[in-house]
Amino acid sequence: MEQIVFLNGRFVPERQAVISVEDRGNTFGDGVYEVVRIYEGRPFQLEAHLARLERSAAAIRLPLPMTPEEISSAARELIERNGCADASLYLQVSRGVAPRQHQFPDGAQPTVFMIARPVDPKAITTYRQGVGCISVEDRRWTMCHVKAITLLPNVLAKQAAKDAGAFEAIFVREGVVTEGSSSNVFAVSGKRLYTHPEGPFILSGVTRRLVIDLARRLGLEVCEAPFTLSDLKEADEVFLTSTVIEIAPVVRIDGQRVGKGGPGTRTVDLQQAFDKLKEGPSGVD
Numbered sequence: 001m002e003q004i005v006f007l008n009g010r011f012v013p014e015r016q017a018v019i020s021v022e023d024r025g026n027t028f029g030d031g032v033y034e035v036v037r038i039y040e041g042r043p044f045q046l047e048a049h050l051a052r053l054e055r056s057a058a059a060i061r062l063p064l065p066m067t068p069e070e071i072s073s074a075a076r077e078l079i080e081r082n083g084c085a086d087a088s089l090y091l092q093v094s095r096g097v098a099p100r101q102h103q104f105p106d107g108a109q110p111t112v113f114m115i116a117r118p119v120d121p122k123a124i125t126t127y128r129q130g131v132g133c134i135s136v137e138d139r140r141w142t143m144c145h146v147k148a149i150t151l152l153p154n155v156l157a158k159q160a161a162k163d164a165g166a167f168e169a170i171f172v173r174e175g176v177v178t179e180g181s182s183s184n185v186f187a188v189s190g191k192r193l194y195t196h197p198e199g200p201f202i203l204s205g206v207t208r209r210l211v212i213d214l215a216r217r218l219g220l221e222v223c224e225a226p227f228t229l230s231d232l233k234e235a236d237e238v239f240l241t242s243t244v245i246e247i248a249p250v251v252r253i254d255g256q257r258v259g260k261g262g263p264g265t266r267t268v269d270l271q272q273a274f275d276k277l278k279e280g281p282s283g284v285d
């Protein structure tokens with residue numbers, strides 16, 4: 001059965017979901033996006049994702065043409081129409097279609113689309129067992145808190161990781177570890193958890209925030225403070241978080257073993273707590 005896609009207020013078969021070549025998302029990467037995880041047909045943390053979408057849109061002065069309630073109801077209908085169980089939902093809003101000129105166009109209607117794709121459970125199991133990473137220089141802009149579709153440095157970093165036989169590239173800005181190309185980074189040292197503070201150098205991950213709350217509930221001290229690449233390499237445990245990979249232990253960085261070279265106990269505790277959150281009503285919007 002052909003996928004149904006949401007495009008500008010309509011549910012259409014994927015092949016009929018056509019966007020103009022002059023869409024500013026296409027010509028300038030002028031737009032914002034979200035990725036929401038669907039567990040057993042239910043969107044996880046949808047409210048948090050929609051709140052971040054609003055913040056991202058406001059940061060690039062893009063008025064959203066739909067309210068969060070309208071987006072939420074369209075997302076649920078899309079999931080229903082596609083019979084999604086375990087899936088990820090991609091939502092993009094661009095500044096619309098207009099002849100190519102850098103400044104904002106007059107009167108263009110933003111383009112909104114959503115598509116849901118199944119998530120491969122085998123891939124999730126693999127991430128859970130541990131992944132390798134490389135470090136790369138963070139050459140991105142200073143608005144990393146905006147979930148903008150302009151992702152070329154992230155794409156190049158992820159490809160560099162793949163070329164090196166690794167899963168993720170960890171960005172380092174002036175010696176400080178910021179985040180992964182599509183994930184947030186945590187280091188565990190004793191009973192302390194370290195992660196880069198929110199601000200212009202990282203995306204405020206929805207999973208990151210959940211993990212911070214879970215860690216505190218598990219009795220860990222959470223330090224949202226900068227740390228260096230050598231701190232990271234010397235940590236007892238390192239893990240990545242994102243909507244798609246959830247909590248993935250990092251077992252190698254730049255070819256060097258992290259901790260004991262397998263998922264650490266704190267990481268596994270957090271994975272288990274996260275699993276409960278997915279199942280329980282409080283974690284599912």
Ligand SMILES: Cc1ncc(COP(=O)(O)O)c(C=O)c1O
Binds near residue numbers: 180202203204207242
């Ligand atoms: C650069 C970057 N940082 C962090 C994350 C993790 O964010 P979330 O947990 O909201 O998926 C992502 C997710 O794609 C990302 O692209």
